Amino acid sequence: MDDDIQAFIRRLPKAELHLHLEGTIMPATLVELSQRHDTAPITLAEAEALYQFNDFTGFIEAFKAVTRQLIGPDDYELAAWRMMQRLAAQGVVHAEVYISVGVIYMWRNHDITVFEPIFAGLERARTRAERELNLSLYWIFDAVRHFTIPEAERVFRKAAEMRPKFPSIIGIGLGGDERRCGSEPFRALYAEARAAGLRLTNHAGETTGPEAIWEALDIGSERLGHVLSAVVDPKLMEELKTRNIAIELNPSSNVRTGVCTSFAKHPLRQYFDAGLLVTLNSDDPAFFGSDLANEYLLAHEEHNFTRDELRQLAANSIRASFLPDSIKGAYLAQIDSLK
Numbered sequence: 001m002d003d004d005i006q007a008f009i010r011r012l013p014k015a016e017l018h019l020h021l022e023g024t025i026m027p028a029t030l031v032e033l034s035q036r037h038d039t040a041p042i043t044l045a046e047a048e049a050l051y052q053f054n055d056f057t058g059f060i061e062a063f064k065a066v067t068r069q070l071i072g073p074d075d076y077e078l079a080a081w082r083m084m085q086r087l088a089a090q091g092v093v094h095a096e097v098y099i100s101v102g103v104i105y106m107w108r109n110h111d112i113t114v115f116e117p118i119f120a121g122l123e124r125a126r127t128r129a130e131r132e133l134n135l136s137l138y139w140i141f142d143a144v145r146h147f148t149i150p151e152a153e154r155v156f157r158k159a160a161e162m163r164p165k166f167p168s169i170i171g172i173g174l175g176g177d178e179r180r181c182g183s184e185p186f187r188a189l190y191a192e193a194r195a196a197g198l199r200l201t202n203h204a205g206e207t208t209g210p211e212a213i214w215e216a217l218d219i220g221s222e223r224l225g226h227v228l229s230a231v232v233d234p235k236l237m238e239e240l241k242t243r244n245i246a247i248e249l250n251p252s253s254n255v256r257t258g259v260c261t262s263f264a265k266h267p268l269r270q271y272f273d274a275g276l277l278v279t280l281n282s283d284d285p286a287f288f289g290s291d292l293a294n295e296y297l298l299a300h301e302e303h304n305f306t307r308d309e310l311r312q313l314a315a316n317s318i319r320a321s322f323l324p325d326s327i328k329g330a331y332l333a334q335i336d337s338l339k
């Protein structure tokens with residue numbers, strides 16, 4: 001193991017731009033949550049076994065079991081705080097984190113009174129991380145694309161309604177099953193969100209072909225998650241490059257869910273060499289046995305990214321973030337001067 005490169009990666013100021021709060025909950029935190037809620041709490045060994053899935057169904061089951069333990073504002077605060085500690089330990093200086101607001105609504109029978117106290121818990125963790133960890137963080141409200149349009153509308157309008165009071169709510173996103181629902185049905189909602197000052201992200205081309213990525217671009221998505229299938233469409237590659245669209249790649253996630261056969265086969269290198277605004281991310285790190293620093297390390301080991309290229313990936317993550325330009329400039333200068 002190259003300790004030197006690991007230390008270099010940790011020192012690089014990095015932004016994580018594709019991270020689901022629920023996917024950061026480690027087995028030990030799951031045990032802590034279970035002790036709060038269950039008469040017979042789960043043991044650490046049981047929690048660890050839950051994360052040992054080997055297909056997409058197992059992943060969904062594990063994800064649901066974890067999300068079920070997120071009940072009150074204190075649970076969300078704990079999960080968020082643990083996530084932020086782990087980010088800071090990897091040298092992450094800024095993160096833009098998806099909260100599955102669509103799932104929270106669905107599971108609480110659309111009781112709209114539950115969300116704001118939960119969000120207050122998340123904000124307590126965020127402001128603490130700003131003070132104690134020097135980590136800044138924005139929230140992205142994520143809807144589930146196959147839950148119907150009115151469900152997504154509820155999520156996006158909540159983001160628009162809360163944003164004037166909470167500038168940490170930076171944007172919206174769409175997750176869920178792309179094979180069941182594309183982006184076109186959300187065109188009007190994306191336009192409305194943009195008018196409310198929200199930034200537009202979208203999962204596109206993770207389990208679907210390039211047409212899904214075209215569609216996501218066409219409704220105005222500014223930043224795209226996964227984009228795995230763009231590699232087969234040279235015209236699309238050109239479009240992504242010309243428009244300097246930031247892409248949030250999640251190689252280990254793609255390998256663990258089986259949409260990509262190995263890290264070495266991931267198109268990360270092709271995208272990077274083609275001059276796309278590539279960023280590395282960890283998606284659901286607790287479930288995929290990786291984290292952002294490890295994705296950088298794998299890029300070095302499996303795709304021969306040199307120190308300068310790793311530096312470039314870190315710079316891309318800052319550029320692709322929704323941070324103000326002055327802050328971006330300061331981080332970029334830090335990256336440049338890092339030996």
Ligand SMILES: [Zn+2]
Pocket residue numbers: 018020175203225283
């Ligand atoms: Zn994702």
